[in-house]
Amino acid sequence: MQPARLLILAVILCCLGHSTLNSLAQTRDEKVRQDRSTVQADGQWIYNDLDLALAEAKRDNKPILATFRCIP
Amino acid sequence: MENELGKWMSQFVRVRLIQCNSIDLNLFHFDYDLTFAAFFMNADKTLYGRYGTRSSHDEAESDVSIEGFAKAMQKALDLHRDYPRNRVSLKPKTAPYSQFDIPQDYPHLEGRFQPWLDFEGKVAASCIHCHMVRDADRRYHRNQGSALTDKDIYPWPMPAVLGMHLDPKEMATVSLIDKDSAADQAGLKPGDQILTMEGQPILSIADVQWVLHQSPEPSSVALSIQRGEDQLECSLRLRVGWRRGSDISWRTTSWDLRRMATGGLKLRHLTREELEQQGLSPGKMALLVEHVGQYNDHAVAKRAGFLKDDIVTAFDGKEDLLRETDLFAYVMRERPKGSIIDVSILRKGQRQTLRFKLQ
Numbered sequence: 001m002q003p004a005r006l007l008i009l010a011v012i013l014c015c016l017g018h019s020t021l022n023s024l025a026q027t028r029d030e031k032v033r034q035d036r037s038t039v040q041a042d043g044q045w046i047y048n049d050l051d052l053a054l055a056e057a058k059r060d061n062k063p064i065l066a067t068f069r070c071i072p
Numbered sequence: 073m074e075n076e077l078g079k080w081m082s083q084f085v086r087v088r089l090i091q092c093n094s095i096d097l098n099l100f101h102f103d104y105d106l107t108f109a110a111f112f113m114n115a116d117k118t119l120y121g122r123y124g125t126r127s128s129h130d131e132a133e134s135d136v137s138i139e140g141f142a143k144a145m146q147k148a149l150d151l152h153r154d155y156p157r158n159r160v161s162l163k164p165k166t167a168p169y170s171q172f173d174i175p176q177d178y179p180h181l182e183g184r185f186q187p188w189l190d191f192e193g194k195v196a197a198s199c200i201h202c203h204m205v206r207d208a209d210r211r212y213h214r215n216q217g218s219a220l221t222d223k224d225i226y227p228w229p230m231p232a233v234l235g236m237h238l239d240p241k242e243m244a245t246v247s248l249i250d251k252d253s254a255a256d257q258a259g260l261k262p263g264d265q266i267l268t269m270e271g272q273p274i275l276s277i278a279d280v281q282w283v284l285h286q287s288p289e290p291s292s293v294a295l296s297i298q299r300g301e302d303q304l305e306c307s308l309r310l311r312v313g314w315r316r317g318s319d320i321s322w323r324t325t326s327w328d329l330r331r332m333a334t335g336g337l338k339l340r341h342l343t344r345e346e347l348e349q350q351g352l353s354p355g356k357m358a359l360l361v362e363h364v365g366q367y368n369d370h371a372v373a374k375r376a377g378f379l380k381d382d383i384v385t386a387f388d389g390k391e392d393l394l395r396e397t398d399l400f401a402y403v404m405r406e407r408p409k410g411s412i413i414d415v416s417i418l419r420k421g422q423r424q425t426l427r428f429k430l431q
Contacts, residue, residue: 024348026198032090036191046087048189053087057115063152065084065145066111068102071091071189071199 031072073138083314084112092200094176094187097169099408103228103281104206105323107132108313112148112275114155119165120148121275122282125240127230135277139241144275148390151273159272165279166287168210175200178208179215199277203324210325210404214332220404222289226315228281233269233317244274258295258308265298289314321396333403335372335428336365339396341385350383350418357391359384359399361417369431376428379419386416402428 026034039047046053050066057064073194082251089095092104099117100298102109102124125135126248151158175181181200190198206227213220231238235253239245244266249255267272269283270293287293293308319325321340330336339359342350352358361382364374393399407413411430414425 008250011089020118029194034187039314044086046085048090050089051273053085053290054115054117056084057271060085061115061308062083062085063120063146064111064113064115065081065086066085066089068092068106068109070099070107070201071196071320 028072035072077138077142080142083149091189092175092202092205093185093189094174097173097175099166101167101169104202105325107204113409114152118159118162120151120162122278125277125281127284135240140243140276143243147275161273164272166268175205175208178212180208180211204424205327206325212367215410225401225404226318226320228285229315229318231280231284233315238277238280240277243276244280254309258306260306266295267298268296269293319397320400329400332431333371333400335376336370337361337373337378338363356386357387357393359396372428372431377426381399383418384415385418388413
């Protein structure tokens with residue numbers, strides 16, 4: 001696999017929580033809702049809440065990685 | 073490499089943003105035609121850098137890499153450790169996008185979208201997609217009767233337009249310099265790593281694009297580079313019109329430019345073989361109609377009589393608009409909404425003139 005493809009895979013999997021791989025038969029709205037559920041359950045990423053990220057970063061003195069990735 | 077990516081990523085508070093509804097445009101100012109963009113930032117909203125670059129429709133992955141992303145993250149962590157000593161150099165990494173603070177303030181979006189997505193209803197339709205920000209901005213200026221600037225037309229220029237090709241596996245390292253280009257004249261060489269531009273630390277190709285995007289023309293951009301063990305300074309000269317070599321036809325936002333500039337036509341220039349077959353000269357306009365919009369505001373050209381496979385040979389009397397991009401730029405700069413445009417076409421060997429009104 002090409003490195004660029006790996007990047008997309010790694011980042012998107014982190015961001016999407018693998019949700020797109022098993023959601024081919026869903027409508028777009030269903031994919032978005034499942035994506036949210038999966039990412040929130042996974043707990044690795046804060047889902048769509050910048051204020052929460054800012055508060056955590058301030059509390060822990062960590063930098064923020066914020067990604068914009070279109071809804072599935 | 074993926075384990076290494078995870079190692080660096082774990083040192084950040086990670087947030088995935090999926091909407092442009094209510095985003096702070098003065099903070100999240102990026103290339104809105106991207107499908108993936110990343111920001112490295114402090115809790116006080118100071119930006120350390122950006123990641124995410126795209127220069128074509130079909131090869132969207134060729135401008136990014138895991139290696140480059142990991143290196144950008146490492147550099148962002150270094151900048152975080154040095155903060156706030158480096159605050160002054162980071163300040164120019166943000167700048168206002170427009171006179172509107174959030175996307176819903178644009179007239180075209182106002183009243184149509186809520187601050188948050190409607191997860192209980194039609195969630196996808198409730199989203200302001202990234203490209204809609206640029207669409208709304210161009211539409212606003214055009215409806216105001218303002219000519220678009222080159223900065224508006226050719227956003228986030230790739231460094232290649234200045235003859236400087238960067239390696240996507242690095243943060244910002246030169247892989248190739250075009251002979252006699254602006255980068256060549258600046259003295260840049262393959263292997264040079266760009267450390268800063270205009271004093272801003274550079275983490276990625278996107279950071280290079282940010283500085284270029286913000287640069288007036290004419291102007292010069294100060295670069296600090298690492299060449300082997302030496303650290304050197306040089307100056308990149310930006311002439312008037314330097315952005316015009318960019319191709320914008322791949323961008324999602326070109327769809328709305330087609331509505332405004334061509335009444336919904338999608339055009340591409342003919343190959344050399346196709347030109348020969350048609351008996352046309354390489355140096356003159358010959359744009360093939362690949363698609364004719366069918367609905368609403370995208371069907372203006374259809375209603376004017378355009379058909380798929382027509383060849384546009386002159387637009388508003390001009391024969392030097394060789395690319396679809398050039399045609400977009402001409403209209404956005406010089407022909408206001410409501411202008412009547414005569415278009416010369418070649419259809420099955422016969423010349424015709426069609427007329428339509430610009431939106």
